[in-house]
Amino acid sequence: MTGPLLSVRDLRTHFVRGKETLRAVQGVSFDVEPGRALAIVGESGSGKTVTARSLLRLLPRTARIANGQAILRVPKRAGASGGHRRGSGSASDAHREVDLLALPERELRRVRGREVGMVFQNAMEAMNPTLTLERQLTEHLLWHGICGKTEARERAVRALGDVGIPEPERRIRTYPFQLSGGMRQRAMIAMAMLTEPALLIADEPTTAVDVTVQRQILDLLVEVKNRGTGIVMITHDLGVARYFCDDVVVMYAGRVVERAPTTALLDEPQHPYSVGLLGSSVELGDRARPLLPIPGSPPDLARLPSGCAFHPRCGRAELPRCQTDQDLVTLTDGRETACWKAVADA
Amino acid sequence: MGTIATSETLATDLGAGSPVADAPRPRGQWARAWDRFRSNRLAFVSLIFCGLLVLLALAAPWVATHHYAETDYNARLTPIGTPGHLLGTDLLGRDVASRLIYGLRTALFVAFGAELTALVLALLIGLVAGYRGGRIEQVLMGFTDVMYAFPSYLFAVVLVTVLGRSLFALILAIGIASWVTQARLVRAQVLALKQRDYVEAARAMGARGPTIAVKYILPNAIGPILVTTSFAIPAAIAAEAGLALLGLGVQPPTPSWGAMITDGMKYLLAAPHMMVFPAVLFALTLLAFTWVGDGLRDAFDASGEQR
Amino acid sequence: MPDAGEVLVRAESVSKVFSSRAGDVRAVDELSFEIMRGETLGLVGESGSGKSTVARLVMGLQPPTEGRVLFDGADLASVRGREMRALRRRMQMVFQNPYGSLLPHYTAAANVAEPLRLHKIGDQDSRRKEALRLLDMVGVNPRFADLYPRQFSGGQQQRIAIARALALNPDLLVCDEPTSALDVSIQAQILKLLVDLRESLGLTCLFISHNLAVVERLATRVAVMNHGQLVELAPAEQLFHTPQHSYTQTLLAAVLPVRGAKAATLVDAPPVPEEEVT
Numbered sequence: 066m067t068g069p070l071l072s073v074r075d076l077r078t079h080f081v082r083g084k085e086t087l088r089a090v091q092g093v094s095f096d097v098e099p100g101r102a103l104a105i106v107g108e109s110g111s112g113k114t115v116t117a118r119s120l121l122r123l124l125p126r127t128a129r130i131a132n133g134q135a136i137l138r139v140p141k142r143a144g145a146s147g148g149h150r151r152g153s154g155s156a157s158d159a160h161r162e163v164d165l166l167a168l169p170e171r172e173l174r175r176v177r178g179r180e181v182g183m184v185f186q187n188a189m190e191a192m193n194p195t196l197t198l199e200r201q202l203t204e205h206l207l208w209h210g211i212c213g214k215t216e217a218r219e220r221a222v223r224a225l226g227d228v229g230i231p232e233p234e235r236r237i238r239t240y241p242f243q244l245s246g247g248m249r250q251r252a253m254i255a256m257a258m259l260t261e262p263a264l265l266i267a268d269e270p271t272t273a274v275d276v277t278v279q280r281q282i283l284d285l286l287v288e289v290k291n292r293g294t295g296i297v298m299i300t301h302d303l304g305v306a307r308y309f310c311d312d313v314v315v316m317y318a319g320r321v322v323e324r325a326p327t328t329a330l331l332d333e334p335q336h337p338y339s340v341g342l343l344g345s346s347v348e349l350g351d352r353a354r355p356l357l358p359i360p361g362s363p364p365d366l367a368r369l370p371s372g373c374a375f376h377p378r379c380g381r382a383e384l385p386r387c388q389t390d391q392d393l394v395t396l397t398d399g400r401e402t403a404c405w406k407a408v409a410d411a
Numbered sequence: 412m413g414t415i416a417t418s419e420t421l422a423t424d425l426g427a428g429s430p431v432a433d434a435p436r437p438r439g440q441w442a443r444a445w446d447r448f449r450s451n452r453l454a455f456v457s458l459i460f461c462g463l464l465v466l467l468a469l470a471a472p473w474v475a476t477h478h479y480a481e482t483d484y485n486a487r488l489t490p491i492g493t494p495g496h497l498l499g500t501d502l503l504g505r506d507v508a509s510r511l512i513y514g515l516r517t518a519l520f521v522a523f524g525a526e527l528t529a530l531v532l533a534l535l536i537g538l539v540a541g542y543r544g545g546r547i548e549q550v551l552m553g554f555t556d557v558m559y560a561f562p563s564y565l566f567a568v569v570l571v572t573v574l575g576r577s578l579f580a581l582i583l584a585i586g587i588a589s590w591v592t593q594a595r596l597v598r599a600q601v602l603a604l605k606q607r608d609y610v611e612a613a614r615a616m617g618a619r620g621p622t623i624a625v626k627y628i629l630p631n632a633i634g635p636i637l638v639t640t641s642f643a644i645p646a647a648i649a650a651e652a653g654l655a656l657l658g659l660g661v662q663p664p665t666p667s668w669g670a671m672i673t674d675g676m677k678y679l680l681a682a683p684h685m686m687v688f689p690a691v692l693f694a695l696t697l698l699a700f701t702w703v704g705d706g707l708r709d710a711f712d713a714s715g716e717q718r
Numbered sequence: 719m720p721d722a723g724e725v726l727v728r729a730e731s732v733s734k735v736f737s738s739r740a741g742d743v744r745a746v747d748e749l750s751f752e753i754m755r756g757e758t759l760g761l762v763g764e765s766g767s768g769k770s771t772v773a774r775l776v777m778g779l780q781p782p783t784e785g786r787v788l789f790d791g792a793d794l795a796s797v798r799g800r801e802m803r804a805l806r807r808r809m810q811m812v813f814q815n816p817y818g819s820l821l822p823h824y825t826a827a828a829n830v831a832e833p834l835r836l837h838k839i840g841d842q843d844s845r846r847k848e849a850l851r852l853l854d855m856v857g858v859n860p861r862f863a864d865l866y867p868r869q870f871s872g873g874q875q876q877r878i879a880i881a882r883a884l885a886l887n888p889d890l891l892v893c894d895e896p897t898s899a900l901d902v903s904i905q906a907q908i909l910k911l912l913v914d915l916r917e918s919l920g921l922t923c924l925f926i927s928h929n930l931a932v933v934e935r936l937a938t939r940v941a942v943m944n945h946g947q948l949v950e951l952a953p954a955e956q957l958f959h960t961p962q963h964s965y966t967q968t969l970l971a972a973v974l975p976v977r978g979a980k981a982a983t984l985v986d987a988p989p990v991p992e993e994e995v996t
């Protein structure tokens with residue numbers, strides 16, 4: 066092991082809205098190891114999607130990545146065009162390191178969809194509704210120059226079979242809209258996995274589907290993970306994080322407020338916001354547990370409260386100390402939290 | 412999930428009694444549209460220009476130095492800057508500046524009159540067809556489609572021929588030619604809004620059909636309708652000029668820019684001012700109204716907004 | 719508390735068929751159930767199983783193709799005009815998409831007062847006073863009463879929608895996925911609000927959700943729907959502990975635990991069947 070598969074450092078993404086600057090992501094850092102899944106959880110608007118999209122620079126025109134590094138270690142492949150070589154000492158012979166945020170657009174396009182696969186909440190967003198699965202999947206392979214036409218088709222059929230689509234030979238001739246929601250999500254995963262990317266970014270891949278389908282898709286992603294792919298899973302469902310992810314990053318108002326191994330975080334959340342998220346989660350069999358919602362709603366990013374952005378909603382807040390910036394502090398057992406009170410308790 | 416917090420989602424829910432900053436300003440669709448319109452400089456300047464034109468048209472009898480039909484045989488085809496005739500005179504010795512102002516009055520009167528007629532017709536037919544659906548919709552939209560297929564200029568020619576060359580005939584001719592597109596738009600808007608949950612919610616509250624159509628659907632459909640109307644106004648001004656060009660405009664000596672331009676063409680070399688001023692003012696007016704329309708369209712376009 | 723055991727809503731083998739060019743869809747297929755006064759009937763099922771259609775049938779917003787729905791003994795399909803409006807007052811609804819269900823050009827207070835105005839209750843001043851009281855009750859600061867719906871967050875919008883539904887003091891509140899569009903933290907706020915209101919006002923509820931945990935929390939009895947049919951109806955306790963129908967078992971098995979302790983119990987649950995392509 067020469068280091069993580071993906072290493073994000075101090076990512077900052079801003080939106081310009083008239084005279085205001087909206088800091089959607091403010092200094093996010095995390096690592097993804099091969100064969101492991103990292104969950105990014107948080108409420109709507111906490112910056113999960115913007116973080117994921119920043120990594121591949123798939124952002125609207127009003128967005129600007131103001132700072133940060135996202136170093137991806139990609140395996141060297143025959144036929145791959147040369148990327149940026151960085152820190153030649155640290156990169157092993159079989160890998161090269163690229164900074165996704167600094168890569169020229171042309172080279173980034175070679176990385177997108179090849180070294181990094183993406184899965185979205187809504188498959189229709191990622192797939193072309195006017196093309197058959199066959200066209201989309203084979204063209205994806207051909208565009209990345211991975212193989213020839215005949216092999217591309219074979220691979221495409223195999224990929225559909227791998228994600229559990231029955232009769233892939235027949236199904237491949239259908240259009241995305243002819244599939245049910247669950248099947249469409251599978252087809253999108255098949256497309257994302259076609260090039261055997263080292264990293265898969267999944268943005269709420271199961272939010273729009275039923276629980277039974279969610280279970281199937283997660284089981285499918287477990288297989289992907291077991292083959293050594295690193296996965297970033299964006300979700301607001303703590304159940305999904307528990308079932309599928311090894312580590313969890315909790316985001317609030319564009320910052321990471323807590324990071325820990327999944328079980329540690331969900332069994333003993335440290336940051337008051339994480340505690341609140343858990344208290345808010347309803348699950349089967351806990352009818353007797355009183356509901357403990359977090360009061361209020363997430364802040365407007367253009368008018369963030371000073372210091373710990375959670376302080377207007379935090380039951381433990383003590384002013385003025387909580388109005389000062391809170392940095393992520395490493396606790397004894399290797400987990401991190403951005404709350405001085407949690408640190409004091411630990 | 413779907414919701415994107417914007418600076419307009421200011422009402423943070425800290426419940427009653429918690430220390431929140433001053434309550435934000437209520438801002439309905441008109442206030443927001445106005446804010447957006449104002450930030451578009453070209454549209455805003457155009458709006459001021461259009462406003463001035465309207466004022467000028469209203470105040471024509473007081474602003475114009477001469478009556479539009481007043482002839483002065485001693486001062487025919489005088490050039491620009493002639494004392495008493497700032498923009499010169501035409502072949503009959505009529506003051507060009509005054510005729511321009513009265514021409515503006517004709518143009519705006521016809522355009523606004525026609526579009527108002529069109530709007531009323533379109534709202535009535537589009538709203539009823541869109542909201543009621545079924546048989547009524549089939550009949551109304553069938554009628555609209557027939558009208559749509561009918562060449563509008565031909566219709567205007569027929570109407571003016573039958574009713575004679577009067578302002579009233581022009582308004583009717585141009586208005587009827589443009590209500591069709593508008594009615595289709597109204598219906599499309601109504602059909603789209605009918606799908607919104609709030610219509611079902613209103614029915615669940617016990618609201619009746621007409622209430623839903625007029626009080627709940629119409630106010631939300633009005634933005635896009637106003638946008639088309641605002642684009643239809645310059646089109647109507649142009650149509651009025653066009654009909655005048657064909658000799659179907661208002662009865663002379665009532666001035667019309669179209670007629671002034673046609674007349675001016677004949678003396679283009681001898682008296683260029685006769686054509687240049689009406690042509691320039693005509694073009695400027697069309698542009699200004701179109702820019703206002705552009706501004707309105709952007710102001711009412713909710714595509715960049717939450718949900 | 720109102721009399722338990724008294725039937726408020728009775729659905730007698732109702733079916734709803736939607737006909738389109740693509741053919742007929744049996745959205746609701748011979749459903750029979752009762753909602754007792756004072757109880758909360760939970761309705762769960764996967765998307766497209768017909769839950770919202772049941773809501774509309776119970777609200778009398780759509781006529782059933784077959785069968786009938788009785789509200790307090792009156793057949794909704796045969797009641798007309800004034801009588802229907804009188805019935806409407808007694809049943810109100812909360813929708814999944816709070817923004818979409820509020821009148822965008824009315825302020826929060828005007829939205830809440832609108833049902834009162836429609837039913838000619840009180841004068842303008844008293845209606846506004848009542849609207850402010852209701853907003854306060856659901857946790858919307860009355861100082862924000864004159865803002866427009868889009869100026870509120872999703873959770874606040876849903877509170878306003880709930881206030882509006884309560885304005886007429888209905889006997890029956892139909893909630894169609896009222897928290898599905900909301901974040902977990904906001905969902906918990908709204909659930910708590912609904913629990914509190916239901917208790918203090920003695921409401922009868924039809925509570926629809928695809929989230930079994932949410933339904934477990936609120937419902938007295940639970941009905942499970944699949945492909946338009948009712949596959950199981952039982953008291954909540956019983957349904958969640960000893961589900962009888964295999965579909966109910968499948969649904970329960972697919973729920974992912976958050977706090978972990980129950981993860982092990984899921985192992986012997988039946989496997990999730992392969993989904994068919996539509």
Ligand SMILES: Nc1ncnc2c1ncn2[C@@H]1O[C@H](COP(=O)(O)OP(=O)(O)OP(=O)(O)O)[C@@H](O)[C@H]1O
Pocket residue numbers: 080082087089107108109110111112113114115116125127301366412413414415416417
């Ligand atoms: N196109 C955009 N223009 C302006 N601001 C944006 C845009 N997209 C996102 N934002 C802002 O960035 C912040 C983070 O958004 P993001 O979509 O990442 O949230 P999220 O946590 O993924 O929420 P959700 O669960 O709704 O997807 C939000 O506050 C949002 O207002």
Ligand SMILES: Nc1ncnc2c1ncn2[C@@H]1O[C@H](COP(=O)(O)OP(=O)(O)O)[C@@H](O)[C@H]1O
Pocket residue numbers: 736737738743744745763764765766767768769770771772
């Ligand atoms: N107005 C309609 N026209 C045609 N089909 C409809 C209509 N409303 C619902 N359906 C169909 O009825 C079925 C059940 O719908 P619905 O009750 O909305 O499901 P749910 O609320 O459980 O998601 C679906 O197959 C849906 O497509």
Ligand code: SF4
Pocket residue numbers: 336337338373374375376377379380381382383386387391403404405406407
């Ligand atoms: S820093 Fe203060 S306000 Fe922030 S989470 Fe910790 S205790 Fe709460």
Ligand SMILES: [Mg+2]
Pocket residue numbers: 113114268269412
């Ligand atoms: Mg998102």
Ligand SMILES: [Mg+2]
Pocket residue numbers: 769770895
């Ligand atoms: Mg539904």
